[in-house]
Amino acid sequence: MTAPADQPIPFYTKAEDLYANLGSSFDHQSRWNNLAKEFEKRFGRKPAYIARAPGRVNLIGEHIDYALFGVLPAAVERDILIACAPRSDGENHAPGTVSAQNLFGAKYVPQTFAPAWKVPEKEPSEKEVHAEGWHLDINTKELRWESYVKAGYYGVLNHYFKSNTSDGTSSTPVPVDMLVTGSVPAGSGLSSSAAMVVASTLTFLAINGKLEDANPINKGELVKMAMENEKRVGVNSGGMDQAASVMSTPSSALYISFFPTLAASPVPIPAGCSFVCANSLVVADKALSAKRGYNLRVVETLVGARILANKVGVEVGEKEKITFREVAGRLAGESVNVGDKEGLEVERLVEVLERLVNEVEALKPKREKGSVDEHELGVTLEEMIELSGLDKDLFNEVYLSWVDVEATHFQLYKRAKHVYTEALRVFRFRQACLAGGSSSGESTIEQLGQLMNESQESCAELFECSCPELNLLTKLAREAGAVGSRLTGAGWGGCTVSLVREDQVENFIAKIRDTYPPYKGLEGDKLNEVIFATRPTTGACVFKFVD
Template sequence: MSDSELADTAVDMFRREFGGGPDSVWAAPGRVNLIGEHVDYAGGLCLPIALPHSTSAAVSPRSDGLIRLRSTEAGPWDGRLADVGPGRPDGWAAYPAGVIWALRENGLFTDDFGGVDVAFVSAVPIGAGLSSSAALECSLALALVSDADRVELAAACVRAENEVARAPTGGMDQAASLLASEGQALLLDSASDSMSQVPFDPEGLTLLVVDTRAPHRLADGAYAQRRGTVERAARRLGVGSLRELADQGRGGIDAVQSLQDDALRRRARHVISEIARVRLAVQALHSGDFAELGRLLYASHLSLSRDFEVSCAELDNAVESTLIAGALGARMTGGGFGGSAIALIPPGRVDEAVEIVRSRAEERGLTEPEFATVTASPPARRLI
């Protein structure tokens, strides 16, 4: 959906829901992470790009303190800021209502909040592991405080997701949505909060996203359990985060291998090796070595599947099938337990890759996947 189509749809929805036009319309993209999974909360490195797919927020302020939230994807929610806090409200409204709460808590509102009407229209597939929640959060945050520092806005959106929606995610998604650049991947260092742009020009190759349509849910116990295990491994090894060991090279790997608990050892091994893969991927992109990038993508998937155990039959099928079709590399992306995979496809092979993924999914009794080709796209922006 183009920016103009996204804006027009949001304006139409706002008029239907609230009886007049919005003051402004803003959009924020989803993201796909090229590499660096389940390491942002361990002080690690990740390398996302912003997607062409965005969520728009049509917004008008109120003066009576009421918050009215509408979405094409879910039922309505009306409330007040007093109704919002850690763990409330539940459901989809926790994300946008949480943003309003976090902006106030973080001191980003310069005036008393008078309420707001918001209509959301999303072109980011929901539940696909492409960060539809961050796109929603960031579109509203930018609409409400458009002149704020985007790093501060991202931090408020993360706080909303962690504390109000109770989703124990790191900050990669919001940073990518607000701070990525067209034609660039965003190298994020979670230990220092530094970031830099890395050229992402696949030179005739296609980045294919396979939405397995296996539901991707981060607020359940599996994601939190993985994060807790990583943090427990760091405590057992006497470091503040596993990033400290990742920076030690071979010594860090040796330290992780000394862990007696098998689950702790494998989870920590993934984190250490994944951080190393991100560094190598950045080198590969700077040198234009996409064969090496593909090798690193597949190595990342194997680590996520075997050591971190966050893949599933649908994701493994997508990766294996695209490799059969000649992909240079492929991996699951996002938190796992469903969601999407990415594959780096040579020229002229996209249709074949799609057909093989689809036919093998059917043979295995898996849900029929959906597909999109994507490029590194612009960050959150005003549409109207």
């Protein structure tokens, strides 16, 4: 069986083949038809292609990807669609000019832009000889919707149009008109930004004929390109979002591992299961949550890994930022060479993780009874530096010089406990699904729900990335009949995901509408924007219009 990364991008020319793979809980055909008609209305001709990239929901495995442990996302039926066609040769425009419009025009203003070829001021050095030549303005401090379109364009320009000459001997990018629409809620933790970059990348590949040449890009190559493209907007992604959007298959989640290399494999979801995504309607303050939230958690997990490695006798380089996954691997005697695609066998890794869940108790600080901080599980910066075994200057260089964090106590024990128990939950979730396949019974569904509930408790109590609204929403979800419910995405706001039996979805959504205060009074499209059911669906694809 061909690995997901090596498979070609699905390319459709028949509508019935396309819609058969997109799921049934969303009116896909109407959206695609409406987009095509609106494109023709605005640009005076039919689109040549429509590129699609879905959002994703992480079923389990939160905040462990940057510790290099595997995660289990699934593509959702909500997606980004981009209709496009080459612009007329008779029009006056620069090579590669893009006229980008959005169906939500009141919120997203139409944009026209063209890539510029950067001529070096001096002869490039040997290191600079392969530096990119194309330039597009992207303001990473004030992200606009077209920034994600430009980000998708960059990879195509610099991969396929590496030189630009005035004598006509070098090909230039095709000028394009494009119309965008999306059903993935922005800022909800369902990766609308990754879907936008993937869809944009596919659009420029399609319009320039790169999906129909003799050696078209495969899914793995598209993931890598989309990851690099998203860095243009200041997002340093580990690859989960892009891999889920590109590599997913119908009725399956995607197990994505990051060590020793990025890899993905399908995990069948039991029949009769639906996943309901519910937006808490809390949007985290990214500037504040980064310093006290995401960035702080990254530092805590990295420092915790070094200190734990010291305590269990694992060797760490002086300036090395070892991860919790690497601690487990070295403790097990794992030998990873350049080019290796597989690390420890799952059974051996699980065995080591179960040991480390107990070993992390050593990260609890020793406190005197009766002291003010007797029950404080965190450590001060000074205590953390001492535990690391590094001097202050070297510690700052390795762990703090590249990131801005804010804390009085660093919760090394709590973060380590979450990472290792969450990694185990991912393996158990995956194994339960694989053991029964899509025909898994009620006991399997109950097991999956329990693992999701344990994950939410760990996110709330140990990783502290939940918030009162997410805690309330998951509680109400269980009371409304969800088998399991947890936050999904980074947390501190955004969405929950609940495992609900398919025949109970309608009643479940009605109960959440009636009990979650921000949903009171919502009906129809407004309700459907904040809470919706989905089955795992297929990944990114392109539809070509043929006469």
